Amino acid sequence: AVNIERVLEEISAEDDGMSHSRLMQTATSVREISKQLQRRPIKRAVRTIMIITKARDNKLVYLTRELTEFLLKTPRYNSDLGVTVYVDAKLRTSTRFDAAGLLASNPRYSDMLRYWTPDVCWDFPEKFDLVLTLGGDGTVLFTSRLFQRIVPPILSFALGSLGFLTNFPFDTYRSTLDRIMEGSGMRVNMRMRFTCTVYRAANNKRRPSTSSLPKMATPELIEDSQSEVLNELVIDRGPSPYVSNLELYGDTHLLTIIQADGCIISTPTGSTAYSLSAGGPLTHPSIPGILLTPICPHTLSFRPMVLSDTLCLRICVPKGSRSTAYASFDGKGRVELRRGDEVRVEAGRYPFPTVVGEGGTGGEWFESVRRALRWNTRGAVQRSF
Amino acid sequence: AVNIERVLEEISAEDDGMSHSRLMQTATSVREISKQLQRRPIKRAVRTIMIITKARDNKLVYLTRELTEFLLKTPRYNSDLGVTVYVDAKLRTSTRFDAAGLLASNPRYSDMLRYWTPDVCWDFPEKFDLVLTLGGDGTVLFTSRLFQRIVPPILSFALGSLGFLTNFPFDTYRSTLDRIMEGSGMRVNMRMRFTCTVYRAANNKRRPSTSSLPKMATPELIEDSQSEVLNELVIDRGPSPYVSNLELYGDTHLLTIIQADGCIISTPTGSTAYSLSAGGPLTHPSIPGILLTPICPHTLSFRPMVLSDTLCLRICVPKGSRSTAYASFDGKGRVELRRGDEVRVEAGRYPFPTVVGEGGTGGEWFESVRRALRWNTRGAVQRSF
Amino acid sequence: AVNIERVLEEISAEDDGMSHSRLMQTATSVREISKQLQRRPIKRAVRTIMIITKARDNKLVYLTRELTEFLLKTPRYNSDLGVTVYVDAKLRTSTRFDAAGLLASNPRYSDMLRYWTPDVCWDFPEKFDLVLTLGGDGTVLFTSRLFQRIVPPILSFALGSLGFLTNFPFDTYRSTLDRIMEGSGMRVNMRMRFTCTVYRAANNKRRPSTSSLPKMATPELIEDSQSEVLNELVIDRGPSPYVSNLELYGDTHLLTIIQADGCIISTPTGSTAYSLSAGGPLTHPSIPGILLTPICPHTLSFRPMVLSDTLCLRICVPKGSRSTAYASFDGKGRVELRRGDEVRVEAGRYPFPTVVGEGGTGGEWFESVRRALRWNTRGAVQRSF
């Protein structure tokens, strides 16, 4: 349907006289390519699977054991055995997981059962063809923290009711995995993450930067730490009784002064989380936007906003601010921002691919919004005669 | 920066085994192309200009006269004369516009001064290299109605304070036009419009369809009329005292039942208009999303939503509905929807290119939001000791 | 607990030197009296009962028949017969109600079974010791329209699920009525109503005022019509595409200009109805306040407001308004307001006494808010790890 040749020609053409109608056709073509990419299923062998769960939850450990055994023993890809499985290194000695018993049942498993640590995820994310999570949405957020660079496709099983990010019921794991590994393959949503970078005013820097050659943003700012967030960055006033007074810049323009308890910079994925509590709009995860949602703003007119994901947002604590502020990343890693410090937020280079169900992306999200939030469910106002 | 060759290869590659990391690179590249397209200025000769204004407003007619004369006489493109100007055919006999006087001042103008009618806009939109509007945002909406298919670039002058769509002050028209025609060229925002199509239940059809071969949507539905909207489609209960009971479908899925005074399906451009009044989020015009904003919903949980612009939305009046509903398109063309009728809304194939100021798109929109809406301006709640 | 003597003394004391501490004690005492009045049950003979229902709903007519027979035949107050029952005059000839059959069963009923018309309600409201309604909240609103002056206590039976105003399940009518007529008596909520008066600009008056000596509000305004509303007065733009531009006065001060689709002036009882849809706060029916809730306001800062019920509000269509407006009263009696016309709203002199259940007023309202609106029911946003 899309004439790719023309897209290429148009874009590489260096004549400035390109007419507006040709420009429009190009824009349309690019959008079309983008849609097709979303719908294209990935069909390739899944030879190495990682399982993530709460190692401290006994029930989950038993289920992990069951899942591991299923993966190890179910014959795949013309072999008489299953695939390589990585489980949390904390389970190595778990009596509930009972690795010894597993290996005893088939000595060939000893090459196939392996253990992941956070370092492995950081250094060799390409190792994993698929990641399975067992638990709730929190476990998926934990997975996002583990993979701060490239992220393998994530398939999330829910134990109880399905969540926004856990869209496969655990009790159908066999048919789900059979379909993905040997059937129709998997389709993924590329969920945008944000790269959040904390910059310290030169005199606020406590510990030396991890990089040997500190990137100097401006003469006075030193890069400190960086996180990829899947849901949101929250900046709040912490225990200070005073309202935050934050400067918000888009690229180099001062967009507004935020006088509020704080503000939330949320991805569309995070639009069903904290941003929603603070009054932000429900936003489909495929939208390339940045949600700006104030927390208890001190003006009546501070309506939530959806910004273009081409912006680099900067949230700065002014040098003359009455108090400091606190930043947290997907609800974790809280750091204090002192006067002169800032956080920069940009659409990240490493999106978070989540496997979608058979029904496809659109309906699934709506379904979870209705189910988990009771969005627009009945219970209506008084009706007249 | 973007490796176009690779984009091409990836997309045309038909191997289903494309790895997720390659897929991700492709997605990123496509997004990058899209951004670059937005930033690319159009530099080509503007030889034919159309001027749109309220022909009934005397003051505007005088200014149109002034602008016309400036365009006709200012030498452009190595000629000793200006460019061709199309004005509203209603001005042909206007004493205030005084076409006769203009032609008397230079007989060569007689070839250059022409008159547009709605039919010309419909049949030959490519005639115009640029459209100038004089007036308020309403005049820009009127322009969108005139160009229901391909739309030339629109440059909008504001008479008084700048609006959301009128971002050039009239009193600087000379320098603005000089810059665009002979200086750095123009950059445009491709604003999404929606194609809204009314379908009638077979037995509700009053007049024969305009097309000789009626497109049958489903056996019972007959296409009736179609409009491109720049701001929004509104469906409301009209004079009925009963609340609307509308079914909302996304593609073929029933998304929700809307029990409300009505609902607004808004473009991001329209997010500063009626949708905002009804509680919708401010949304940057570059976001490829569809805003669903209920009007006085009858449930507490019907929060506004930003949907993907890849959806085809259908709003249906159920066969068993207590009352009918009314649709209007950018505030005009109100039609009654009877039981069984529906309206379909899709991202249109013909976006609306608006010329942006020197500052570029991001800052300009923010500036208009702050200026016109007093978004997050001071006037704060009580402060403590 | 309240020293009434002191209240009297304080208030009648004409010495201007009353100290602030005495004044405060007085204020407290008055509030205390008010609370005690609310809790005081009325225990007096209920000898005449009126039944209101939708005469066109067959099922309701059968139930009315059943209820009527129960009231006529169950011995009360040391008599061997029941009490006088007034039913809708429309049922006089209803075959479903079968008045003839009822009278045939006991000739003494012929004195006890009577028929009400709207005129009887208007002229002799004191006739009725108790009014029973069968139906939904709409039937209660209809009852409020019938009794525009003094209102007898209203006991409302719900057929299906309980509503905000229909707090007794029909299937327990026997025990409910036994308790009220011969047991612990009844406690009532005095629900505030608003007196809404339409005033016409002198030249807008179509029909002569009903009063022989027209009350002249100001030289140019003539009183036109008056309604008591239990829920709300709504003023909207009607079919006009232009936003309403209404002036809102509190007593004689201009409070604000309302630029919106309209506005709702709601009682606390109405806070669960249309006002809630438009974003107004849930407000306990005992609060002596007036809710001002804009419908789709054109400013971001037009937050809903709860005003003192001591104010006389006036909503005026300015003489220079672009369009007219429409007023409706509890969803009925829609009238056009032309330029110069106004509506005045005041806490009415005739509250609407609704019988409350055993549990008392506070819990009952909360229960209905939770049940009918699903207020703050679970279905929560995403939780973190």
Next chain:
Amino acid sequence: AVNIERVLEEISAEDDGMSHSRLMQTATSVREISKQLQRRPIKRAVRTIMIITKARDNKLVYLTRELTEFLLKTPRYNSDLGVTVYVDAKLRTSTRFDAAGLLASNPRYSDMLRYWTPDVCWDFPEKFDLVLTLGGDGTVLFTSRLFQRIVPPILSFALGSLGFLTNFPFDTYRSTLDRIMEGSGMRVNMRMRFTCTVYRAANNKRRPSTSSLPKMATPELIEDSQSEVLNELVIDRGPSPYVSNLELYGDTHLLTIIQADGCIISTPTGSTAYSLSAGGPLTHPSIPGILLTPICPHTLSFRPMVLSDTLCLRICVPKGSRSTAYASFDGKGRVELRRGDEVRVEAGRYPFPTVVGEGGTGGEWFESVRRALRWNTRGAVQRSF
């Protein structure tokens, strides 16, 4: 206008057969008395005045000096001297206040210039006929904290722009005080305060209760501390990353479970403060209501609520709660609430009388809402053609 005799009769009448129409007349009369009390000016000699300001703000100390001298020397009440003035004991040795210089100017001042301490305010609030505050709304809140029992009338001067509670411009202090002391007297608003009492679960109690005989609320709860608040009680999750899970009781009924960042229990006076930031309705200070406003609630349907001030609200941290909570009182006195602890909130017995301007209460509040919050100020959404 009000027949007080009848009120008395009705209320003291012990016959249970009081008809509903008589009951209604009584209710109306009580409301009428209440209104008249509000409008009644207090005209009595103001012989002792207290001045409250920030003792650390040099500019304010100079103005306090100026005001003190004016009050001491301006002849009042047939004397050749002014009235007794109490200033903050912290000013006793202030060189900027220069008490010595003041006394040197007239030795008779030595009896008239006195110093207040928090203890004096607690023990002998009746000493003061009038309290003047200099500063912002925060100074008025500080004054409320000083007077935890009976509160003298408070007249608040604003230095810069007027606030919600500071409604007299300082530069007119002479005419303002002349009018109040010798002219038309003063009218006061009786602003409701809340009595907030912290109860500790028996095993959570750290320090012994101040009362010798601890009031036992239930066997397990021990009264801990008590505060009168003028604006609001806030209960939040503090530094805990987990959402609060609070039980809200009205008298003995469980009204709802609050899953949110916290909740605000606000007076109508506080409706322009934190409650407004969190989405609560603007509520006129004369409304006898309790505002319940959630902070970032985790359900979509948790709309703010206005409750009757006859309720005793109890906010409890459940025994099994995941985390503790924090309470603060008018933004101060933050205390941790551990599992099993609760806070009770009731309309206080000691309202806070604020002197109102000449214009009277209604208009003044509206004016401050418009001025300080820019409520419904222009800056409107896009208008159509």
